Amino acid sequence: MRIYALSVYIFLYLPIGIIALFSFSAGRSASQMQGFSTQWYGKALSNPFVIDALKTSATVALVSAILASVFGTMAALALSGMKGRIRVLFDALIYIAVMIPGIVIGIATLIALVTVFDAVNPWLEAATGWRLSMGHGSLIAAHVLFTMSLVIIIVRARIEGMDRALIEASSDLGAGPLATFRQVTLPMLAPAIMAGFLLSFTFSFDDFIIAFFVAGSETTLPIYIFSSIRRGVTPEINAIGTMVMGASLMLLVIAQLTLRRGKAPGH
Amino acid sequence: MTKARARWLLLGPAGLWYAALLVLPLAVVLVYSLGERAPAGGYAPALTLAQYANLGSRWTAFQNTLVLAPVGTLAALLIAYPLAYFLAVKSNPRWRTALLVLVIVPFWTSILIRSYAWIFLLGGRGIPALLADLGLGDIRLINTPFAVLVGIVYGYLPLMVFPIYVSLERLDKRLLEASSDLGAPPWRSFLQVTLPLSLPGVATGSMLVFILLMGEYLIPQMLGGGKVFFVGNALVDLFLQSRNWAFGSAMAVTLVAVMLVTVTLYMRFLSRIGAARDDVGLM
Numbered sequence: 016m017r018i019y020a021l022s023v024y025i026f027l028y029l030p031i032g033i034i035a036l037f038s039f040s041a042g043r044s045a046s047q048m049q050g051f052s053t054q055w056y057g058k059a060l061s062n063p064f065v066i067d068a069l070k071t072s073a074t075v076a077l078v079s080a081i082l083a084s085v086f087g088t089m090a091a092l093a094l095s096g097m098k099g100r101i102r103v104l105f106d107a108l109i110y111i112a113v114m115i116p117g118i119v120i121g122i123a124t125l126i127a128l129v130t131v132f133d134a135v136n137p138w139l140e141a142a143t144g145w146r147l148s149m150g151h152g153s154l155i156a157a158h159v160l161f162t163m164s165l166v167i168i169i170v171r172a173r174i175e176g177m178d179r180a181l182i183e184a185s186s187d188l189g190a191g192p193l194a195t196f197r198q199v200t201l202p203m204l205a206p207a208i209m210a211g212f213l214l215s216f217t218f219s220f221d222d223f224i225i226a227f228f229v230a231g232s233e234t235t236l237p238i239y240i241f242s243s244i245r246r247g248v249t250p251e252i253n254a255i256g257t258m259v260m261g262a263s264l265m266l267l268v269i270a271q272l273t274l275r276r277g278k279a280p281g282h
Numbered sequence: 283m284t285k286a287r288a289r290w291l292l293l294g295p296a297g298l299w300y301a302a303l304l305v306l307p308l309a310v311v312l313v314y315s316l317g318e319r320a321p322a323g324g325y326a327p328a329l330t331l332a333q334y335a336n337l338g339s340r341w342t343a344f345q346n347t348l349v350l351a352p353v354g355t356l357a358a359l360l361i362a363y364p365l366a367y368f369l370a371v372k373s374n375p376r377w378r379t380a381l382l383v384l385v386i387v388p389f390w391t392s393i394l395i396r397s398y399a400w401i402f403l404l405g406g407r408g409i410p411a412l413l414a415d416l417g418l419g420d421i422r423l424i425n426t427p428f429a430v431l432v433g434i435v436y437g438y439l440p441l442m443v444f445p446i447y448v449s450l451e452r453l454d455k456r457l458l459e460a461s462s463d464l465g466a467p468p469w470r471s472f473l474q475v476t477l478p479l480s481l482p483g484v485a486t487g488s489m490l491v492f493i494l495l496m497g498e499y500l501i502p503q504m505l506g507g508g509k510v511f512f513v514g515n516a517l518v519d520l521f522l523q524s525r526n527w528a529f530g531s532a533m534a535v536t537l538v539a540v541m542l543v544t545v546t547l548y549m550r551f552l553s554r555i556g557a558a559r560d561d562v563g564l565m
Contacts, residue, residue: 020368020381023361027388027439030399037402086295093292105293108300115308116497116541118514119534122521123307126314126325126531160303163296214390221392224499224514228521237394244398244504248405256395263391271383 031260038253055254065255068239075151075235076219079158084212086159087166088204094167095174112164121228124157125149128229149231157229158222162215166208173207206273213270217263315531323525333532340533343516346502348540350427350512351495354434355442355488361435362442362487367476369443370450382447389440397433397504404429404505425507433501438494442487449483450476485552489545496541513537 038056042049059065094105112120128149136146181203185195223237230238236259243252315333320326337344369381388396403409404423413421423429453476461471499514508515513533520530 016368016372023365034399089292090296093289118497123311127307127310223394260391267390
């Protein structure tokens with residue numbers, strides 16, 4: 016049993032480990048380890064295409080994570096304790112947003128936005144000299160749809176586990192709804208919101224399939240990696256891949272720690 | 283400000299997002315699936331079922347998806363179950379959380395890079411080269427259905443382990459003691475107590491993996507090299523290369539419909555098993 020578990024762990028980590036190991040190769044060959052160097056990291060970080068893609072990915076991930084956390088938390092607060100048709104409608108929408116395959120979301124967003132842009136652009140261009148196109152905006156819009164749903168699910172679970180007595184006590188002691196929210200509700204929800212934010216950031220940063228359809232002329236880091244792999248495997252991709260995985264791991268650890276710290280007292 | 287109004291303000295942005303970026307786009311796909319391909323690519327308005335009638339021309343993609351998604355789900359389940367069992371029942375409780383986190387972590391790192399790692403391992407100079415050294419020359423692994431299956435299991439194993447672990451961990455250990463006190467050998471306790479009680483976890487895990495696999499693009503693209511074609515690969519081709527939006531939309535609608543039907547059938551099948559088990563319990 017123990018040996019079986021060990022071999023599954025090897026199966027899970029060996030491929031990642033090999034990528035990381037080969038990224039430190041000194042040679043040009045991606046499949047043979049020749050000496051040790053960090054030159055490929057230097058090469059990757061001085062490649063303007065990589066830096067551009069990294070900037071796009073980081074901007075999109077940051078903005079979508081912020082929007083998703085704010086809008087998601089707002090919706091979770093409104094939906095808690097709510098009953099009736101609106102609640103059922105929102106539950107259905109959240110469920111659909113999470114369940115529909117990313118590729119279908121990507122396609123649907125692409126053709127809907129292109130259709131809307133084609134209809135609006137002639138008029139808009141005449142009025143302002145400015146036209147809408149796919150790019151940062153469509154990437155953020157499509158990512159927020161999924162990540163906002165994720166935040167609603169996480170924050171709502173936290174609200175349901177929350178001690179209502181504290182909120183009642185606060186209003187009994189004369190605090191207004193806004194003061195209660197700022198001093199009682201928000202601090203209690205903070206770990207869940209933070210975890211939602213970090214998961215949203217990771218999702219957006221790593222997403223390939225939705226971005227593939229809606230990025231327009233922009234290149235995100237996963238799109239860059241995908242097209243470089245098509246051109247052939249190089250140690251530079253190993254280095255970029257290792258850095259991306261390292262960054263995701265760091266965010267995950269922070270998300271776990273905040274979520275756990277929030278759960279520790281009282282539960 | 284009234285409470286009802288505050289509620290509407292809070293729901294506003296989310297509602298707007300769902301309306302503009304979920305309901306509207308899905309409606310557009312539905313409408314476009316009834317249209318035609320414009321001569322220069324894209325969409326030309328029409329009201330016809332011609333695109334659906336033509337789905338047969340992409341039958342291979344559906345066939346591959348409908349074979350490899352269940353097979354991949356089953357393979358992931360068979361590998362995940364013993365691991366989940368080990369984590370929930372046999373592992374040292376002190377290390378349990380850490381071991382579980384170690385299983386889940388890879389899932390939250392880029393699937394693109396994890397699939398890329400297997401191009402590396404299964405490619406000509408990876409495992410086949412090692413096998414050639416052992417005298418098993420000329421075995422091709424990359425760009426085969428096997429490579430796609432390896433990628434699937436590798437990519438989705440964490441998602442399968444977690445729900446099974448949760449259902450096994452919740453299992454009341456006293457039931458197993460009772461079973462062994464009543465003279466059941468361990469394998470019988472496992473088959474009649476542990477396994478049935480962990481079915482909800484098995485069901486959740488399989489469903490999650492299956493749903494994600496139905497829409498998979500990256501793994502067959504990278505490890506199947508265009509030879510093992512899923513519906514997702516056909517969709518990318520139709521929207522980004524041949525720009526046949528009407529046919530692509532019909533295919534996307536069919537994919538979602540097939541997914542919904544399979545999941546509903548599966549749920550019904552599971553609840554029937556559950557109902558049967560309750561009957562046994564009552565006897």
